Amino acid sequence: MLNALSAEALKMRTHKATWFLVWLYPILFTILFLIAITVGLFGGDPPEQSTLADWIDETAMIWNVPGNSVGRYLMAAFVAVVFAGEYGWNTWKLIVPHRARAALIASKYVLVLILFTVTFILTGLISIIGTWADDTLTGDTIPAGITAAGLLRAHWIGYVAALGPILVTMAYASLAAILTRSTIAALVIAIVVTTIEQIVFNLGPVLSINFPAVTHFLYNLLPGYHLGNLDSWLSEGSAYRGEFPSGRVVALPWTTSLGVVAAWIAALVTATFAAFKRQDIN
């Protein structure tokens, strides 16, 4: 397994998709902070005063990306390249005879998760340094009471909250990639499924006016509400309240949402392993 992971890392580390879809975030944040500092230095804006909570939240904003639809589309694109690229390059024939199929798929999941984790942590570090540098150089006041433990806690909660959307997106795109054997098709399917999931979550109460039973069923079934609910429990300490015009309120315990999300991930990942194990590579 470690050999397969090492091979996967060697293969993908210089691929353009890794630069554009993974290392994009630290590069983009570095550029944004440089622009912000430059504007702050020469723009003549009056000094600003942030609260402690706002300052820490600002450094942890990268963790909102994985839960955001656009962020998930970008992650899905990378997963599609990693899993379906082997079909496009016709390279499964090169590696499948030498390693168990399950190990090859597992190594792809592990590599993608490691890369996303590293890039978001790196971007978080850049955010902390960039925010501090911006305030220091432009004369903004850095609130008192910032500690390493406080920063670590905020980023840890951000990471845990981001894990759900990352894993669900990986599961959608990887299964689509193995079934369609096409990077583009996998990406399109992952985008469509993610969008439907987000529409049901965000517009569920509106849709329920015309389709109450179906909407309510999907609202509880799809991962969208449960990812939002887990995020709410982590950040607010309470359930996300999905309030419907009919008066129904969906506010589930975090354990229920964790179970539903875990079941979705397990089912999709298991289907990916099973589909690849049975697949003929012509």
Add this chain to the structure above:
Amino acid sequence: MNDTGAPVLELADLSKTYGRRGKGVAAVQGVSLSVGAGEVYGFLGPNGAGKSTTIRMLIGLITPTSGEARLFGEDLRANPHVLRRVGSLVDGGNFYPFLSGRRNLEVLARTQGHGAERIDALLDQVGLAGSGRRKVKGYSTGMRQRLGVAAALLGDPDLVILDEPVNGLDVAGIQEMRDLIRSLATDHGKTVFLSSHLLHEVQQVCDRVAIISKGEIVRESTIEDLLRQDDGLRIEAGPSDVAEAALASRWAVERDGDALIVRATRAEAPEVVRRLVGAGADLFRLAPEQRNLEEVFLSITQEGTPDA
């Protein structure tokens, strides 16, 4: 045979049907063959005969519908790890186009759990020492083919499976490949299973061959036997109708211009002469007719086809 006495490669009634059973398309039907240690075994067949499907089943890319593939005495389905003793080149070498040739071999070495120490020597062996650091997307077909051979040899395998290994190579490259394939068996004790449509190449490097047509093995033998089986006698006799009638009752007779090709063995030549004389035909010439592998191959694979 390998050190356990079992054949290195054994296919028993191997079949593959695509699509639903009943309405499916049979790509390979009941293929059985056996390859011993140190042999160079040729797998011949026209396009679409089932060669590639068979090879893909051999290296675990395709699951057989029925039958069994055994490598080194182990059932491939029960013990796929046995493929670690196999090196393969399929489809002319498919590599990650965005990586260099050397980096591709590094990826493969890591996948196999090996170190990278053999890579430079292999690149040198296949004539890519100077191009190893170039990206594969800039390689010619022949260079990819050479890299494919290096990839097949990377794990120092006991069995090397090569699918059309000389495709895309120039004349000098074909000669080098021929020498390499022979040396794998004679100098390194490896078993080689190769498919090719270049019959001349097969004739020069293989100990035995199987001919596959329409998914079925139609002949398996040594090259020598294959050619001998189809030996015949070329006869020039007249009147040709009389001569043909005298011989056709016992042997298969074909007309080739003014001559008759009689599917009789050398030992039967006196009997051929007696029959011609007995029928009142004049015999002008009788000589052994030896077909080359290409003619044998064509006659075997075209048997039974409507336009043959």
